[in-house]
Amino acid sequence: MTTTSMETLSPLYAVVDLGSNSFHMLITRQLADSVQVVDKVKRKVRLAAGLSEENILSEQAMAKGLECLSFFAERLQDIPEQNIRIVATATLRLAKNRADFIVKAEAVLNHKVTLLSGISEAEHIYLGVAHTSVSANKRLVLDIGGASTELIVGRGFNVKKAHSLNLGCVTYNQQYFSDGTLSDENFSRAISAAEHAIAPIKTDFCDIGWQCVLGGSGTMQALAEMLIYQHKPSVITLDFLYKVQKQLQNFDNINRIDLPGLSTERSPVIASGLAILIALFQQLSIKELILSSGALREGLLYEMLPNNRTTNIRQRTIRALSQRFHIDQQHAESVKRQINTIFSQLKSSWDLPDGNALALLLASGDLHEIGLLLEYKYHQQHSAYILTHADLAGFNQSDRQLLVSFVSLYKGDINLSLIEQQSAVDDASAKKLLIILRLAIKLCRRRKDDELPNYRIRLKDKALNLYLPEAWLMQHALIHDELKQENDHISRLGYSLHIECEK
Known part of the structure; x- marks a missing residue:
């Protein structure tokens, strides 16, 4: 053909x-x-x-x-x-x-x-999460649809157990909120019915266990949007679900729901979806749930694509953005090498978090110049805008917030509110990671790897001492001066920087 x-x-x-x-x-x-x-x-x-x-x-x-x-x-x-x-x-x-x-x-x-059978739907939902989300290897995935709810435990791309229950936000809305009344009695009946449906499969799932819980259905997206509207981390907890239930019960009818951050499109079925999610949290003793980037449609899509399981999700996203926005990838690799060097020297004395925190720091090294394609003068703001609005498969909302704060602050004045608004790591760790990023980029200003010397960095109390060869500093007067000026900036983060010459 x-x-x-x-x-x-x-x-x-x-x-x-x-x-x-x-x-x-x-x-x-x-x-x-x-x-x-x-x-x-x-x-x-x-x-x-x-x-x-x-x-x-x-x-x-x-x-x-x-x-x-x-x-x-x-x-x-x-x-x-x-x-x-x-x-x-x-x-x-x-x-x-x-x-x-x-x-x-x-x-x-x-x-x-x-x-699709219920099990096939559940398996494709799980694959959609596996293809688009980075999380702990062993995960529980939940999806509340209009007429069914899927539960899946898996590791990597492999489903360990999947189940589909005949309960959904549309059918439960008809059964328990048909009169539109948001009463305590209606909620109790809906939650109790959902718990009764979940109970027979509870032991099988809990015996397998999981390290994290993800969900991407409309109910969970709506709840996450409410948290984001309040400038809070988009992490759903049982306490938050109880709080939303209480807020909903302040309205005498579903048609009058008006909650900050909740779309009018989702309002008609938010009560029924919430009741099912509360039942899932209570029955499975879930502590928190984060929003996934994909579900059924993404699972079907990625399984059509060639080589769909061979590339790391985040690296695929970073590589695509680098090509699309013409990032200097050689320079980005240089910056990441210096990030790793400084990180390894300070990890013990600074008690630095590794794992996801280090991965996000390195991703910042990859993407900090993404806004240069538009213009130089405001490229940090452009970078922040692009990363705020781009499709970042493999990065959840908290990851995105940290990336945005880092590319916004990798040089120049430091706005502490950007650090405080992110929730991927604690504030103290975020400040330390930002210092590492800023120093790595300063050291790479000539954009030539062969011009970088061996150096040491040591922490004493709140002072960072950076030891560089005297001859190199004399040959790189501009970088030396910028490193000295950096002390004024990182003092905002509670630290000082001292440049020490070594023979």
């Missing part, structure tokens, strides 16, 4: 998810070894609301869904057939007349629709 120019020059990929609450279409392409989102379309179909007690999908609900798919079909006609995945989930699993809808849907879309 002849390869078309479209496939050669613009390999587009599309995933369509016929969810119980919303229909989604995600269109992407591969760019610089990463995934670039070209288009996203979301329609609130609320298919699950059209299910009768006998699990018959109403004609009205089917008509609304098919109308939405007719819109999607327009966009899909431009994409190679082998690059398209269309799946249906919980509501159509439950619907006894699902065949009627699927046949009509395939005719509208001119593509096959795959009905």
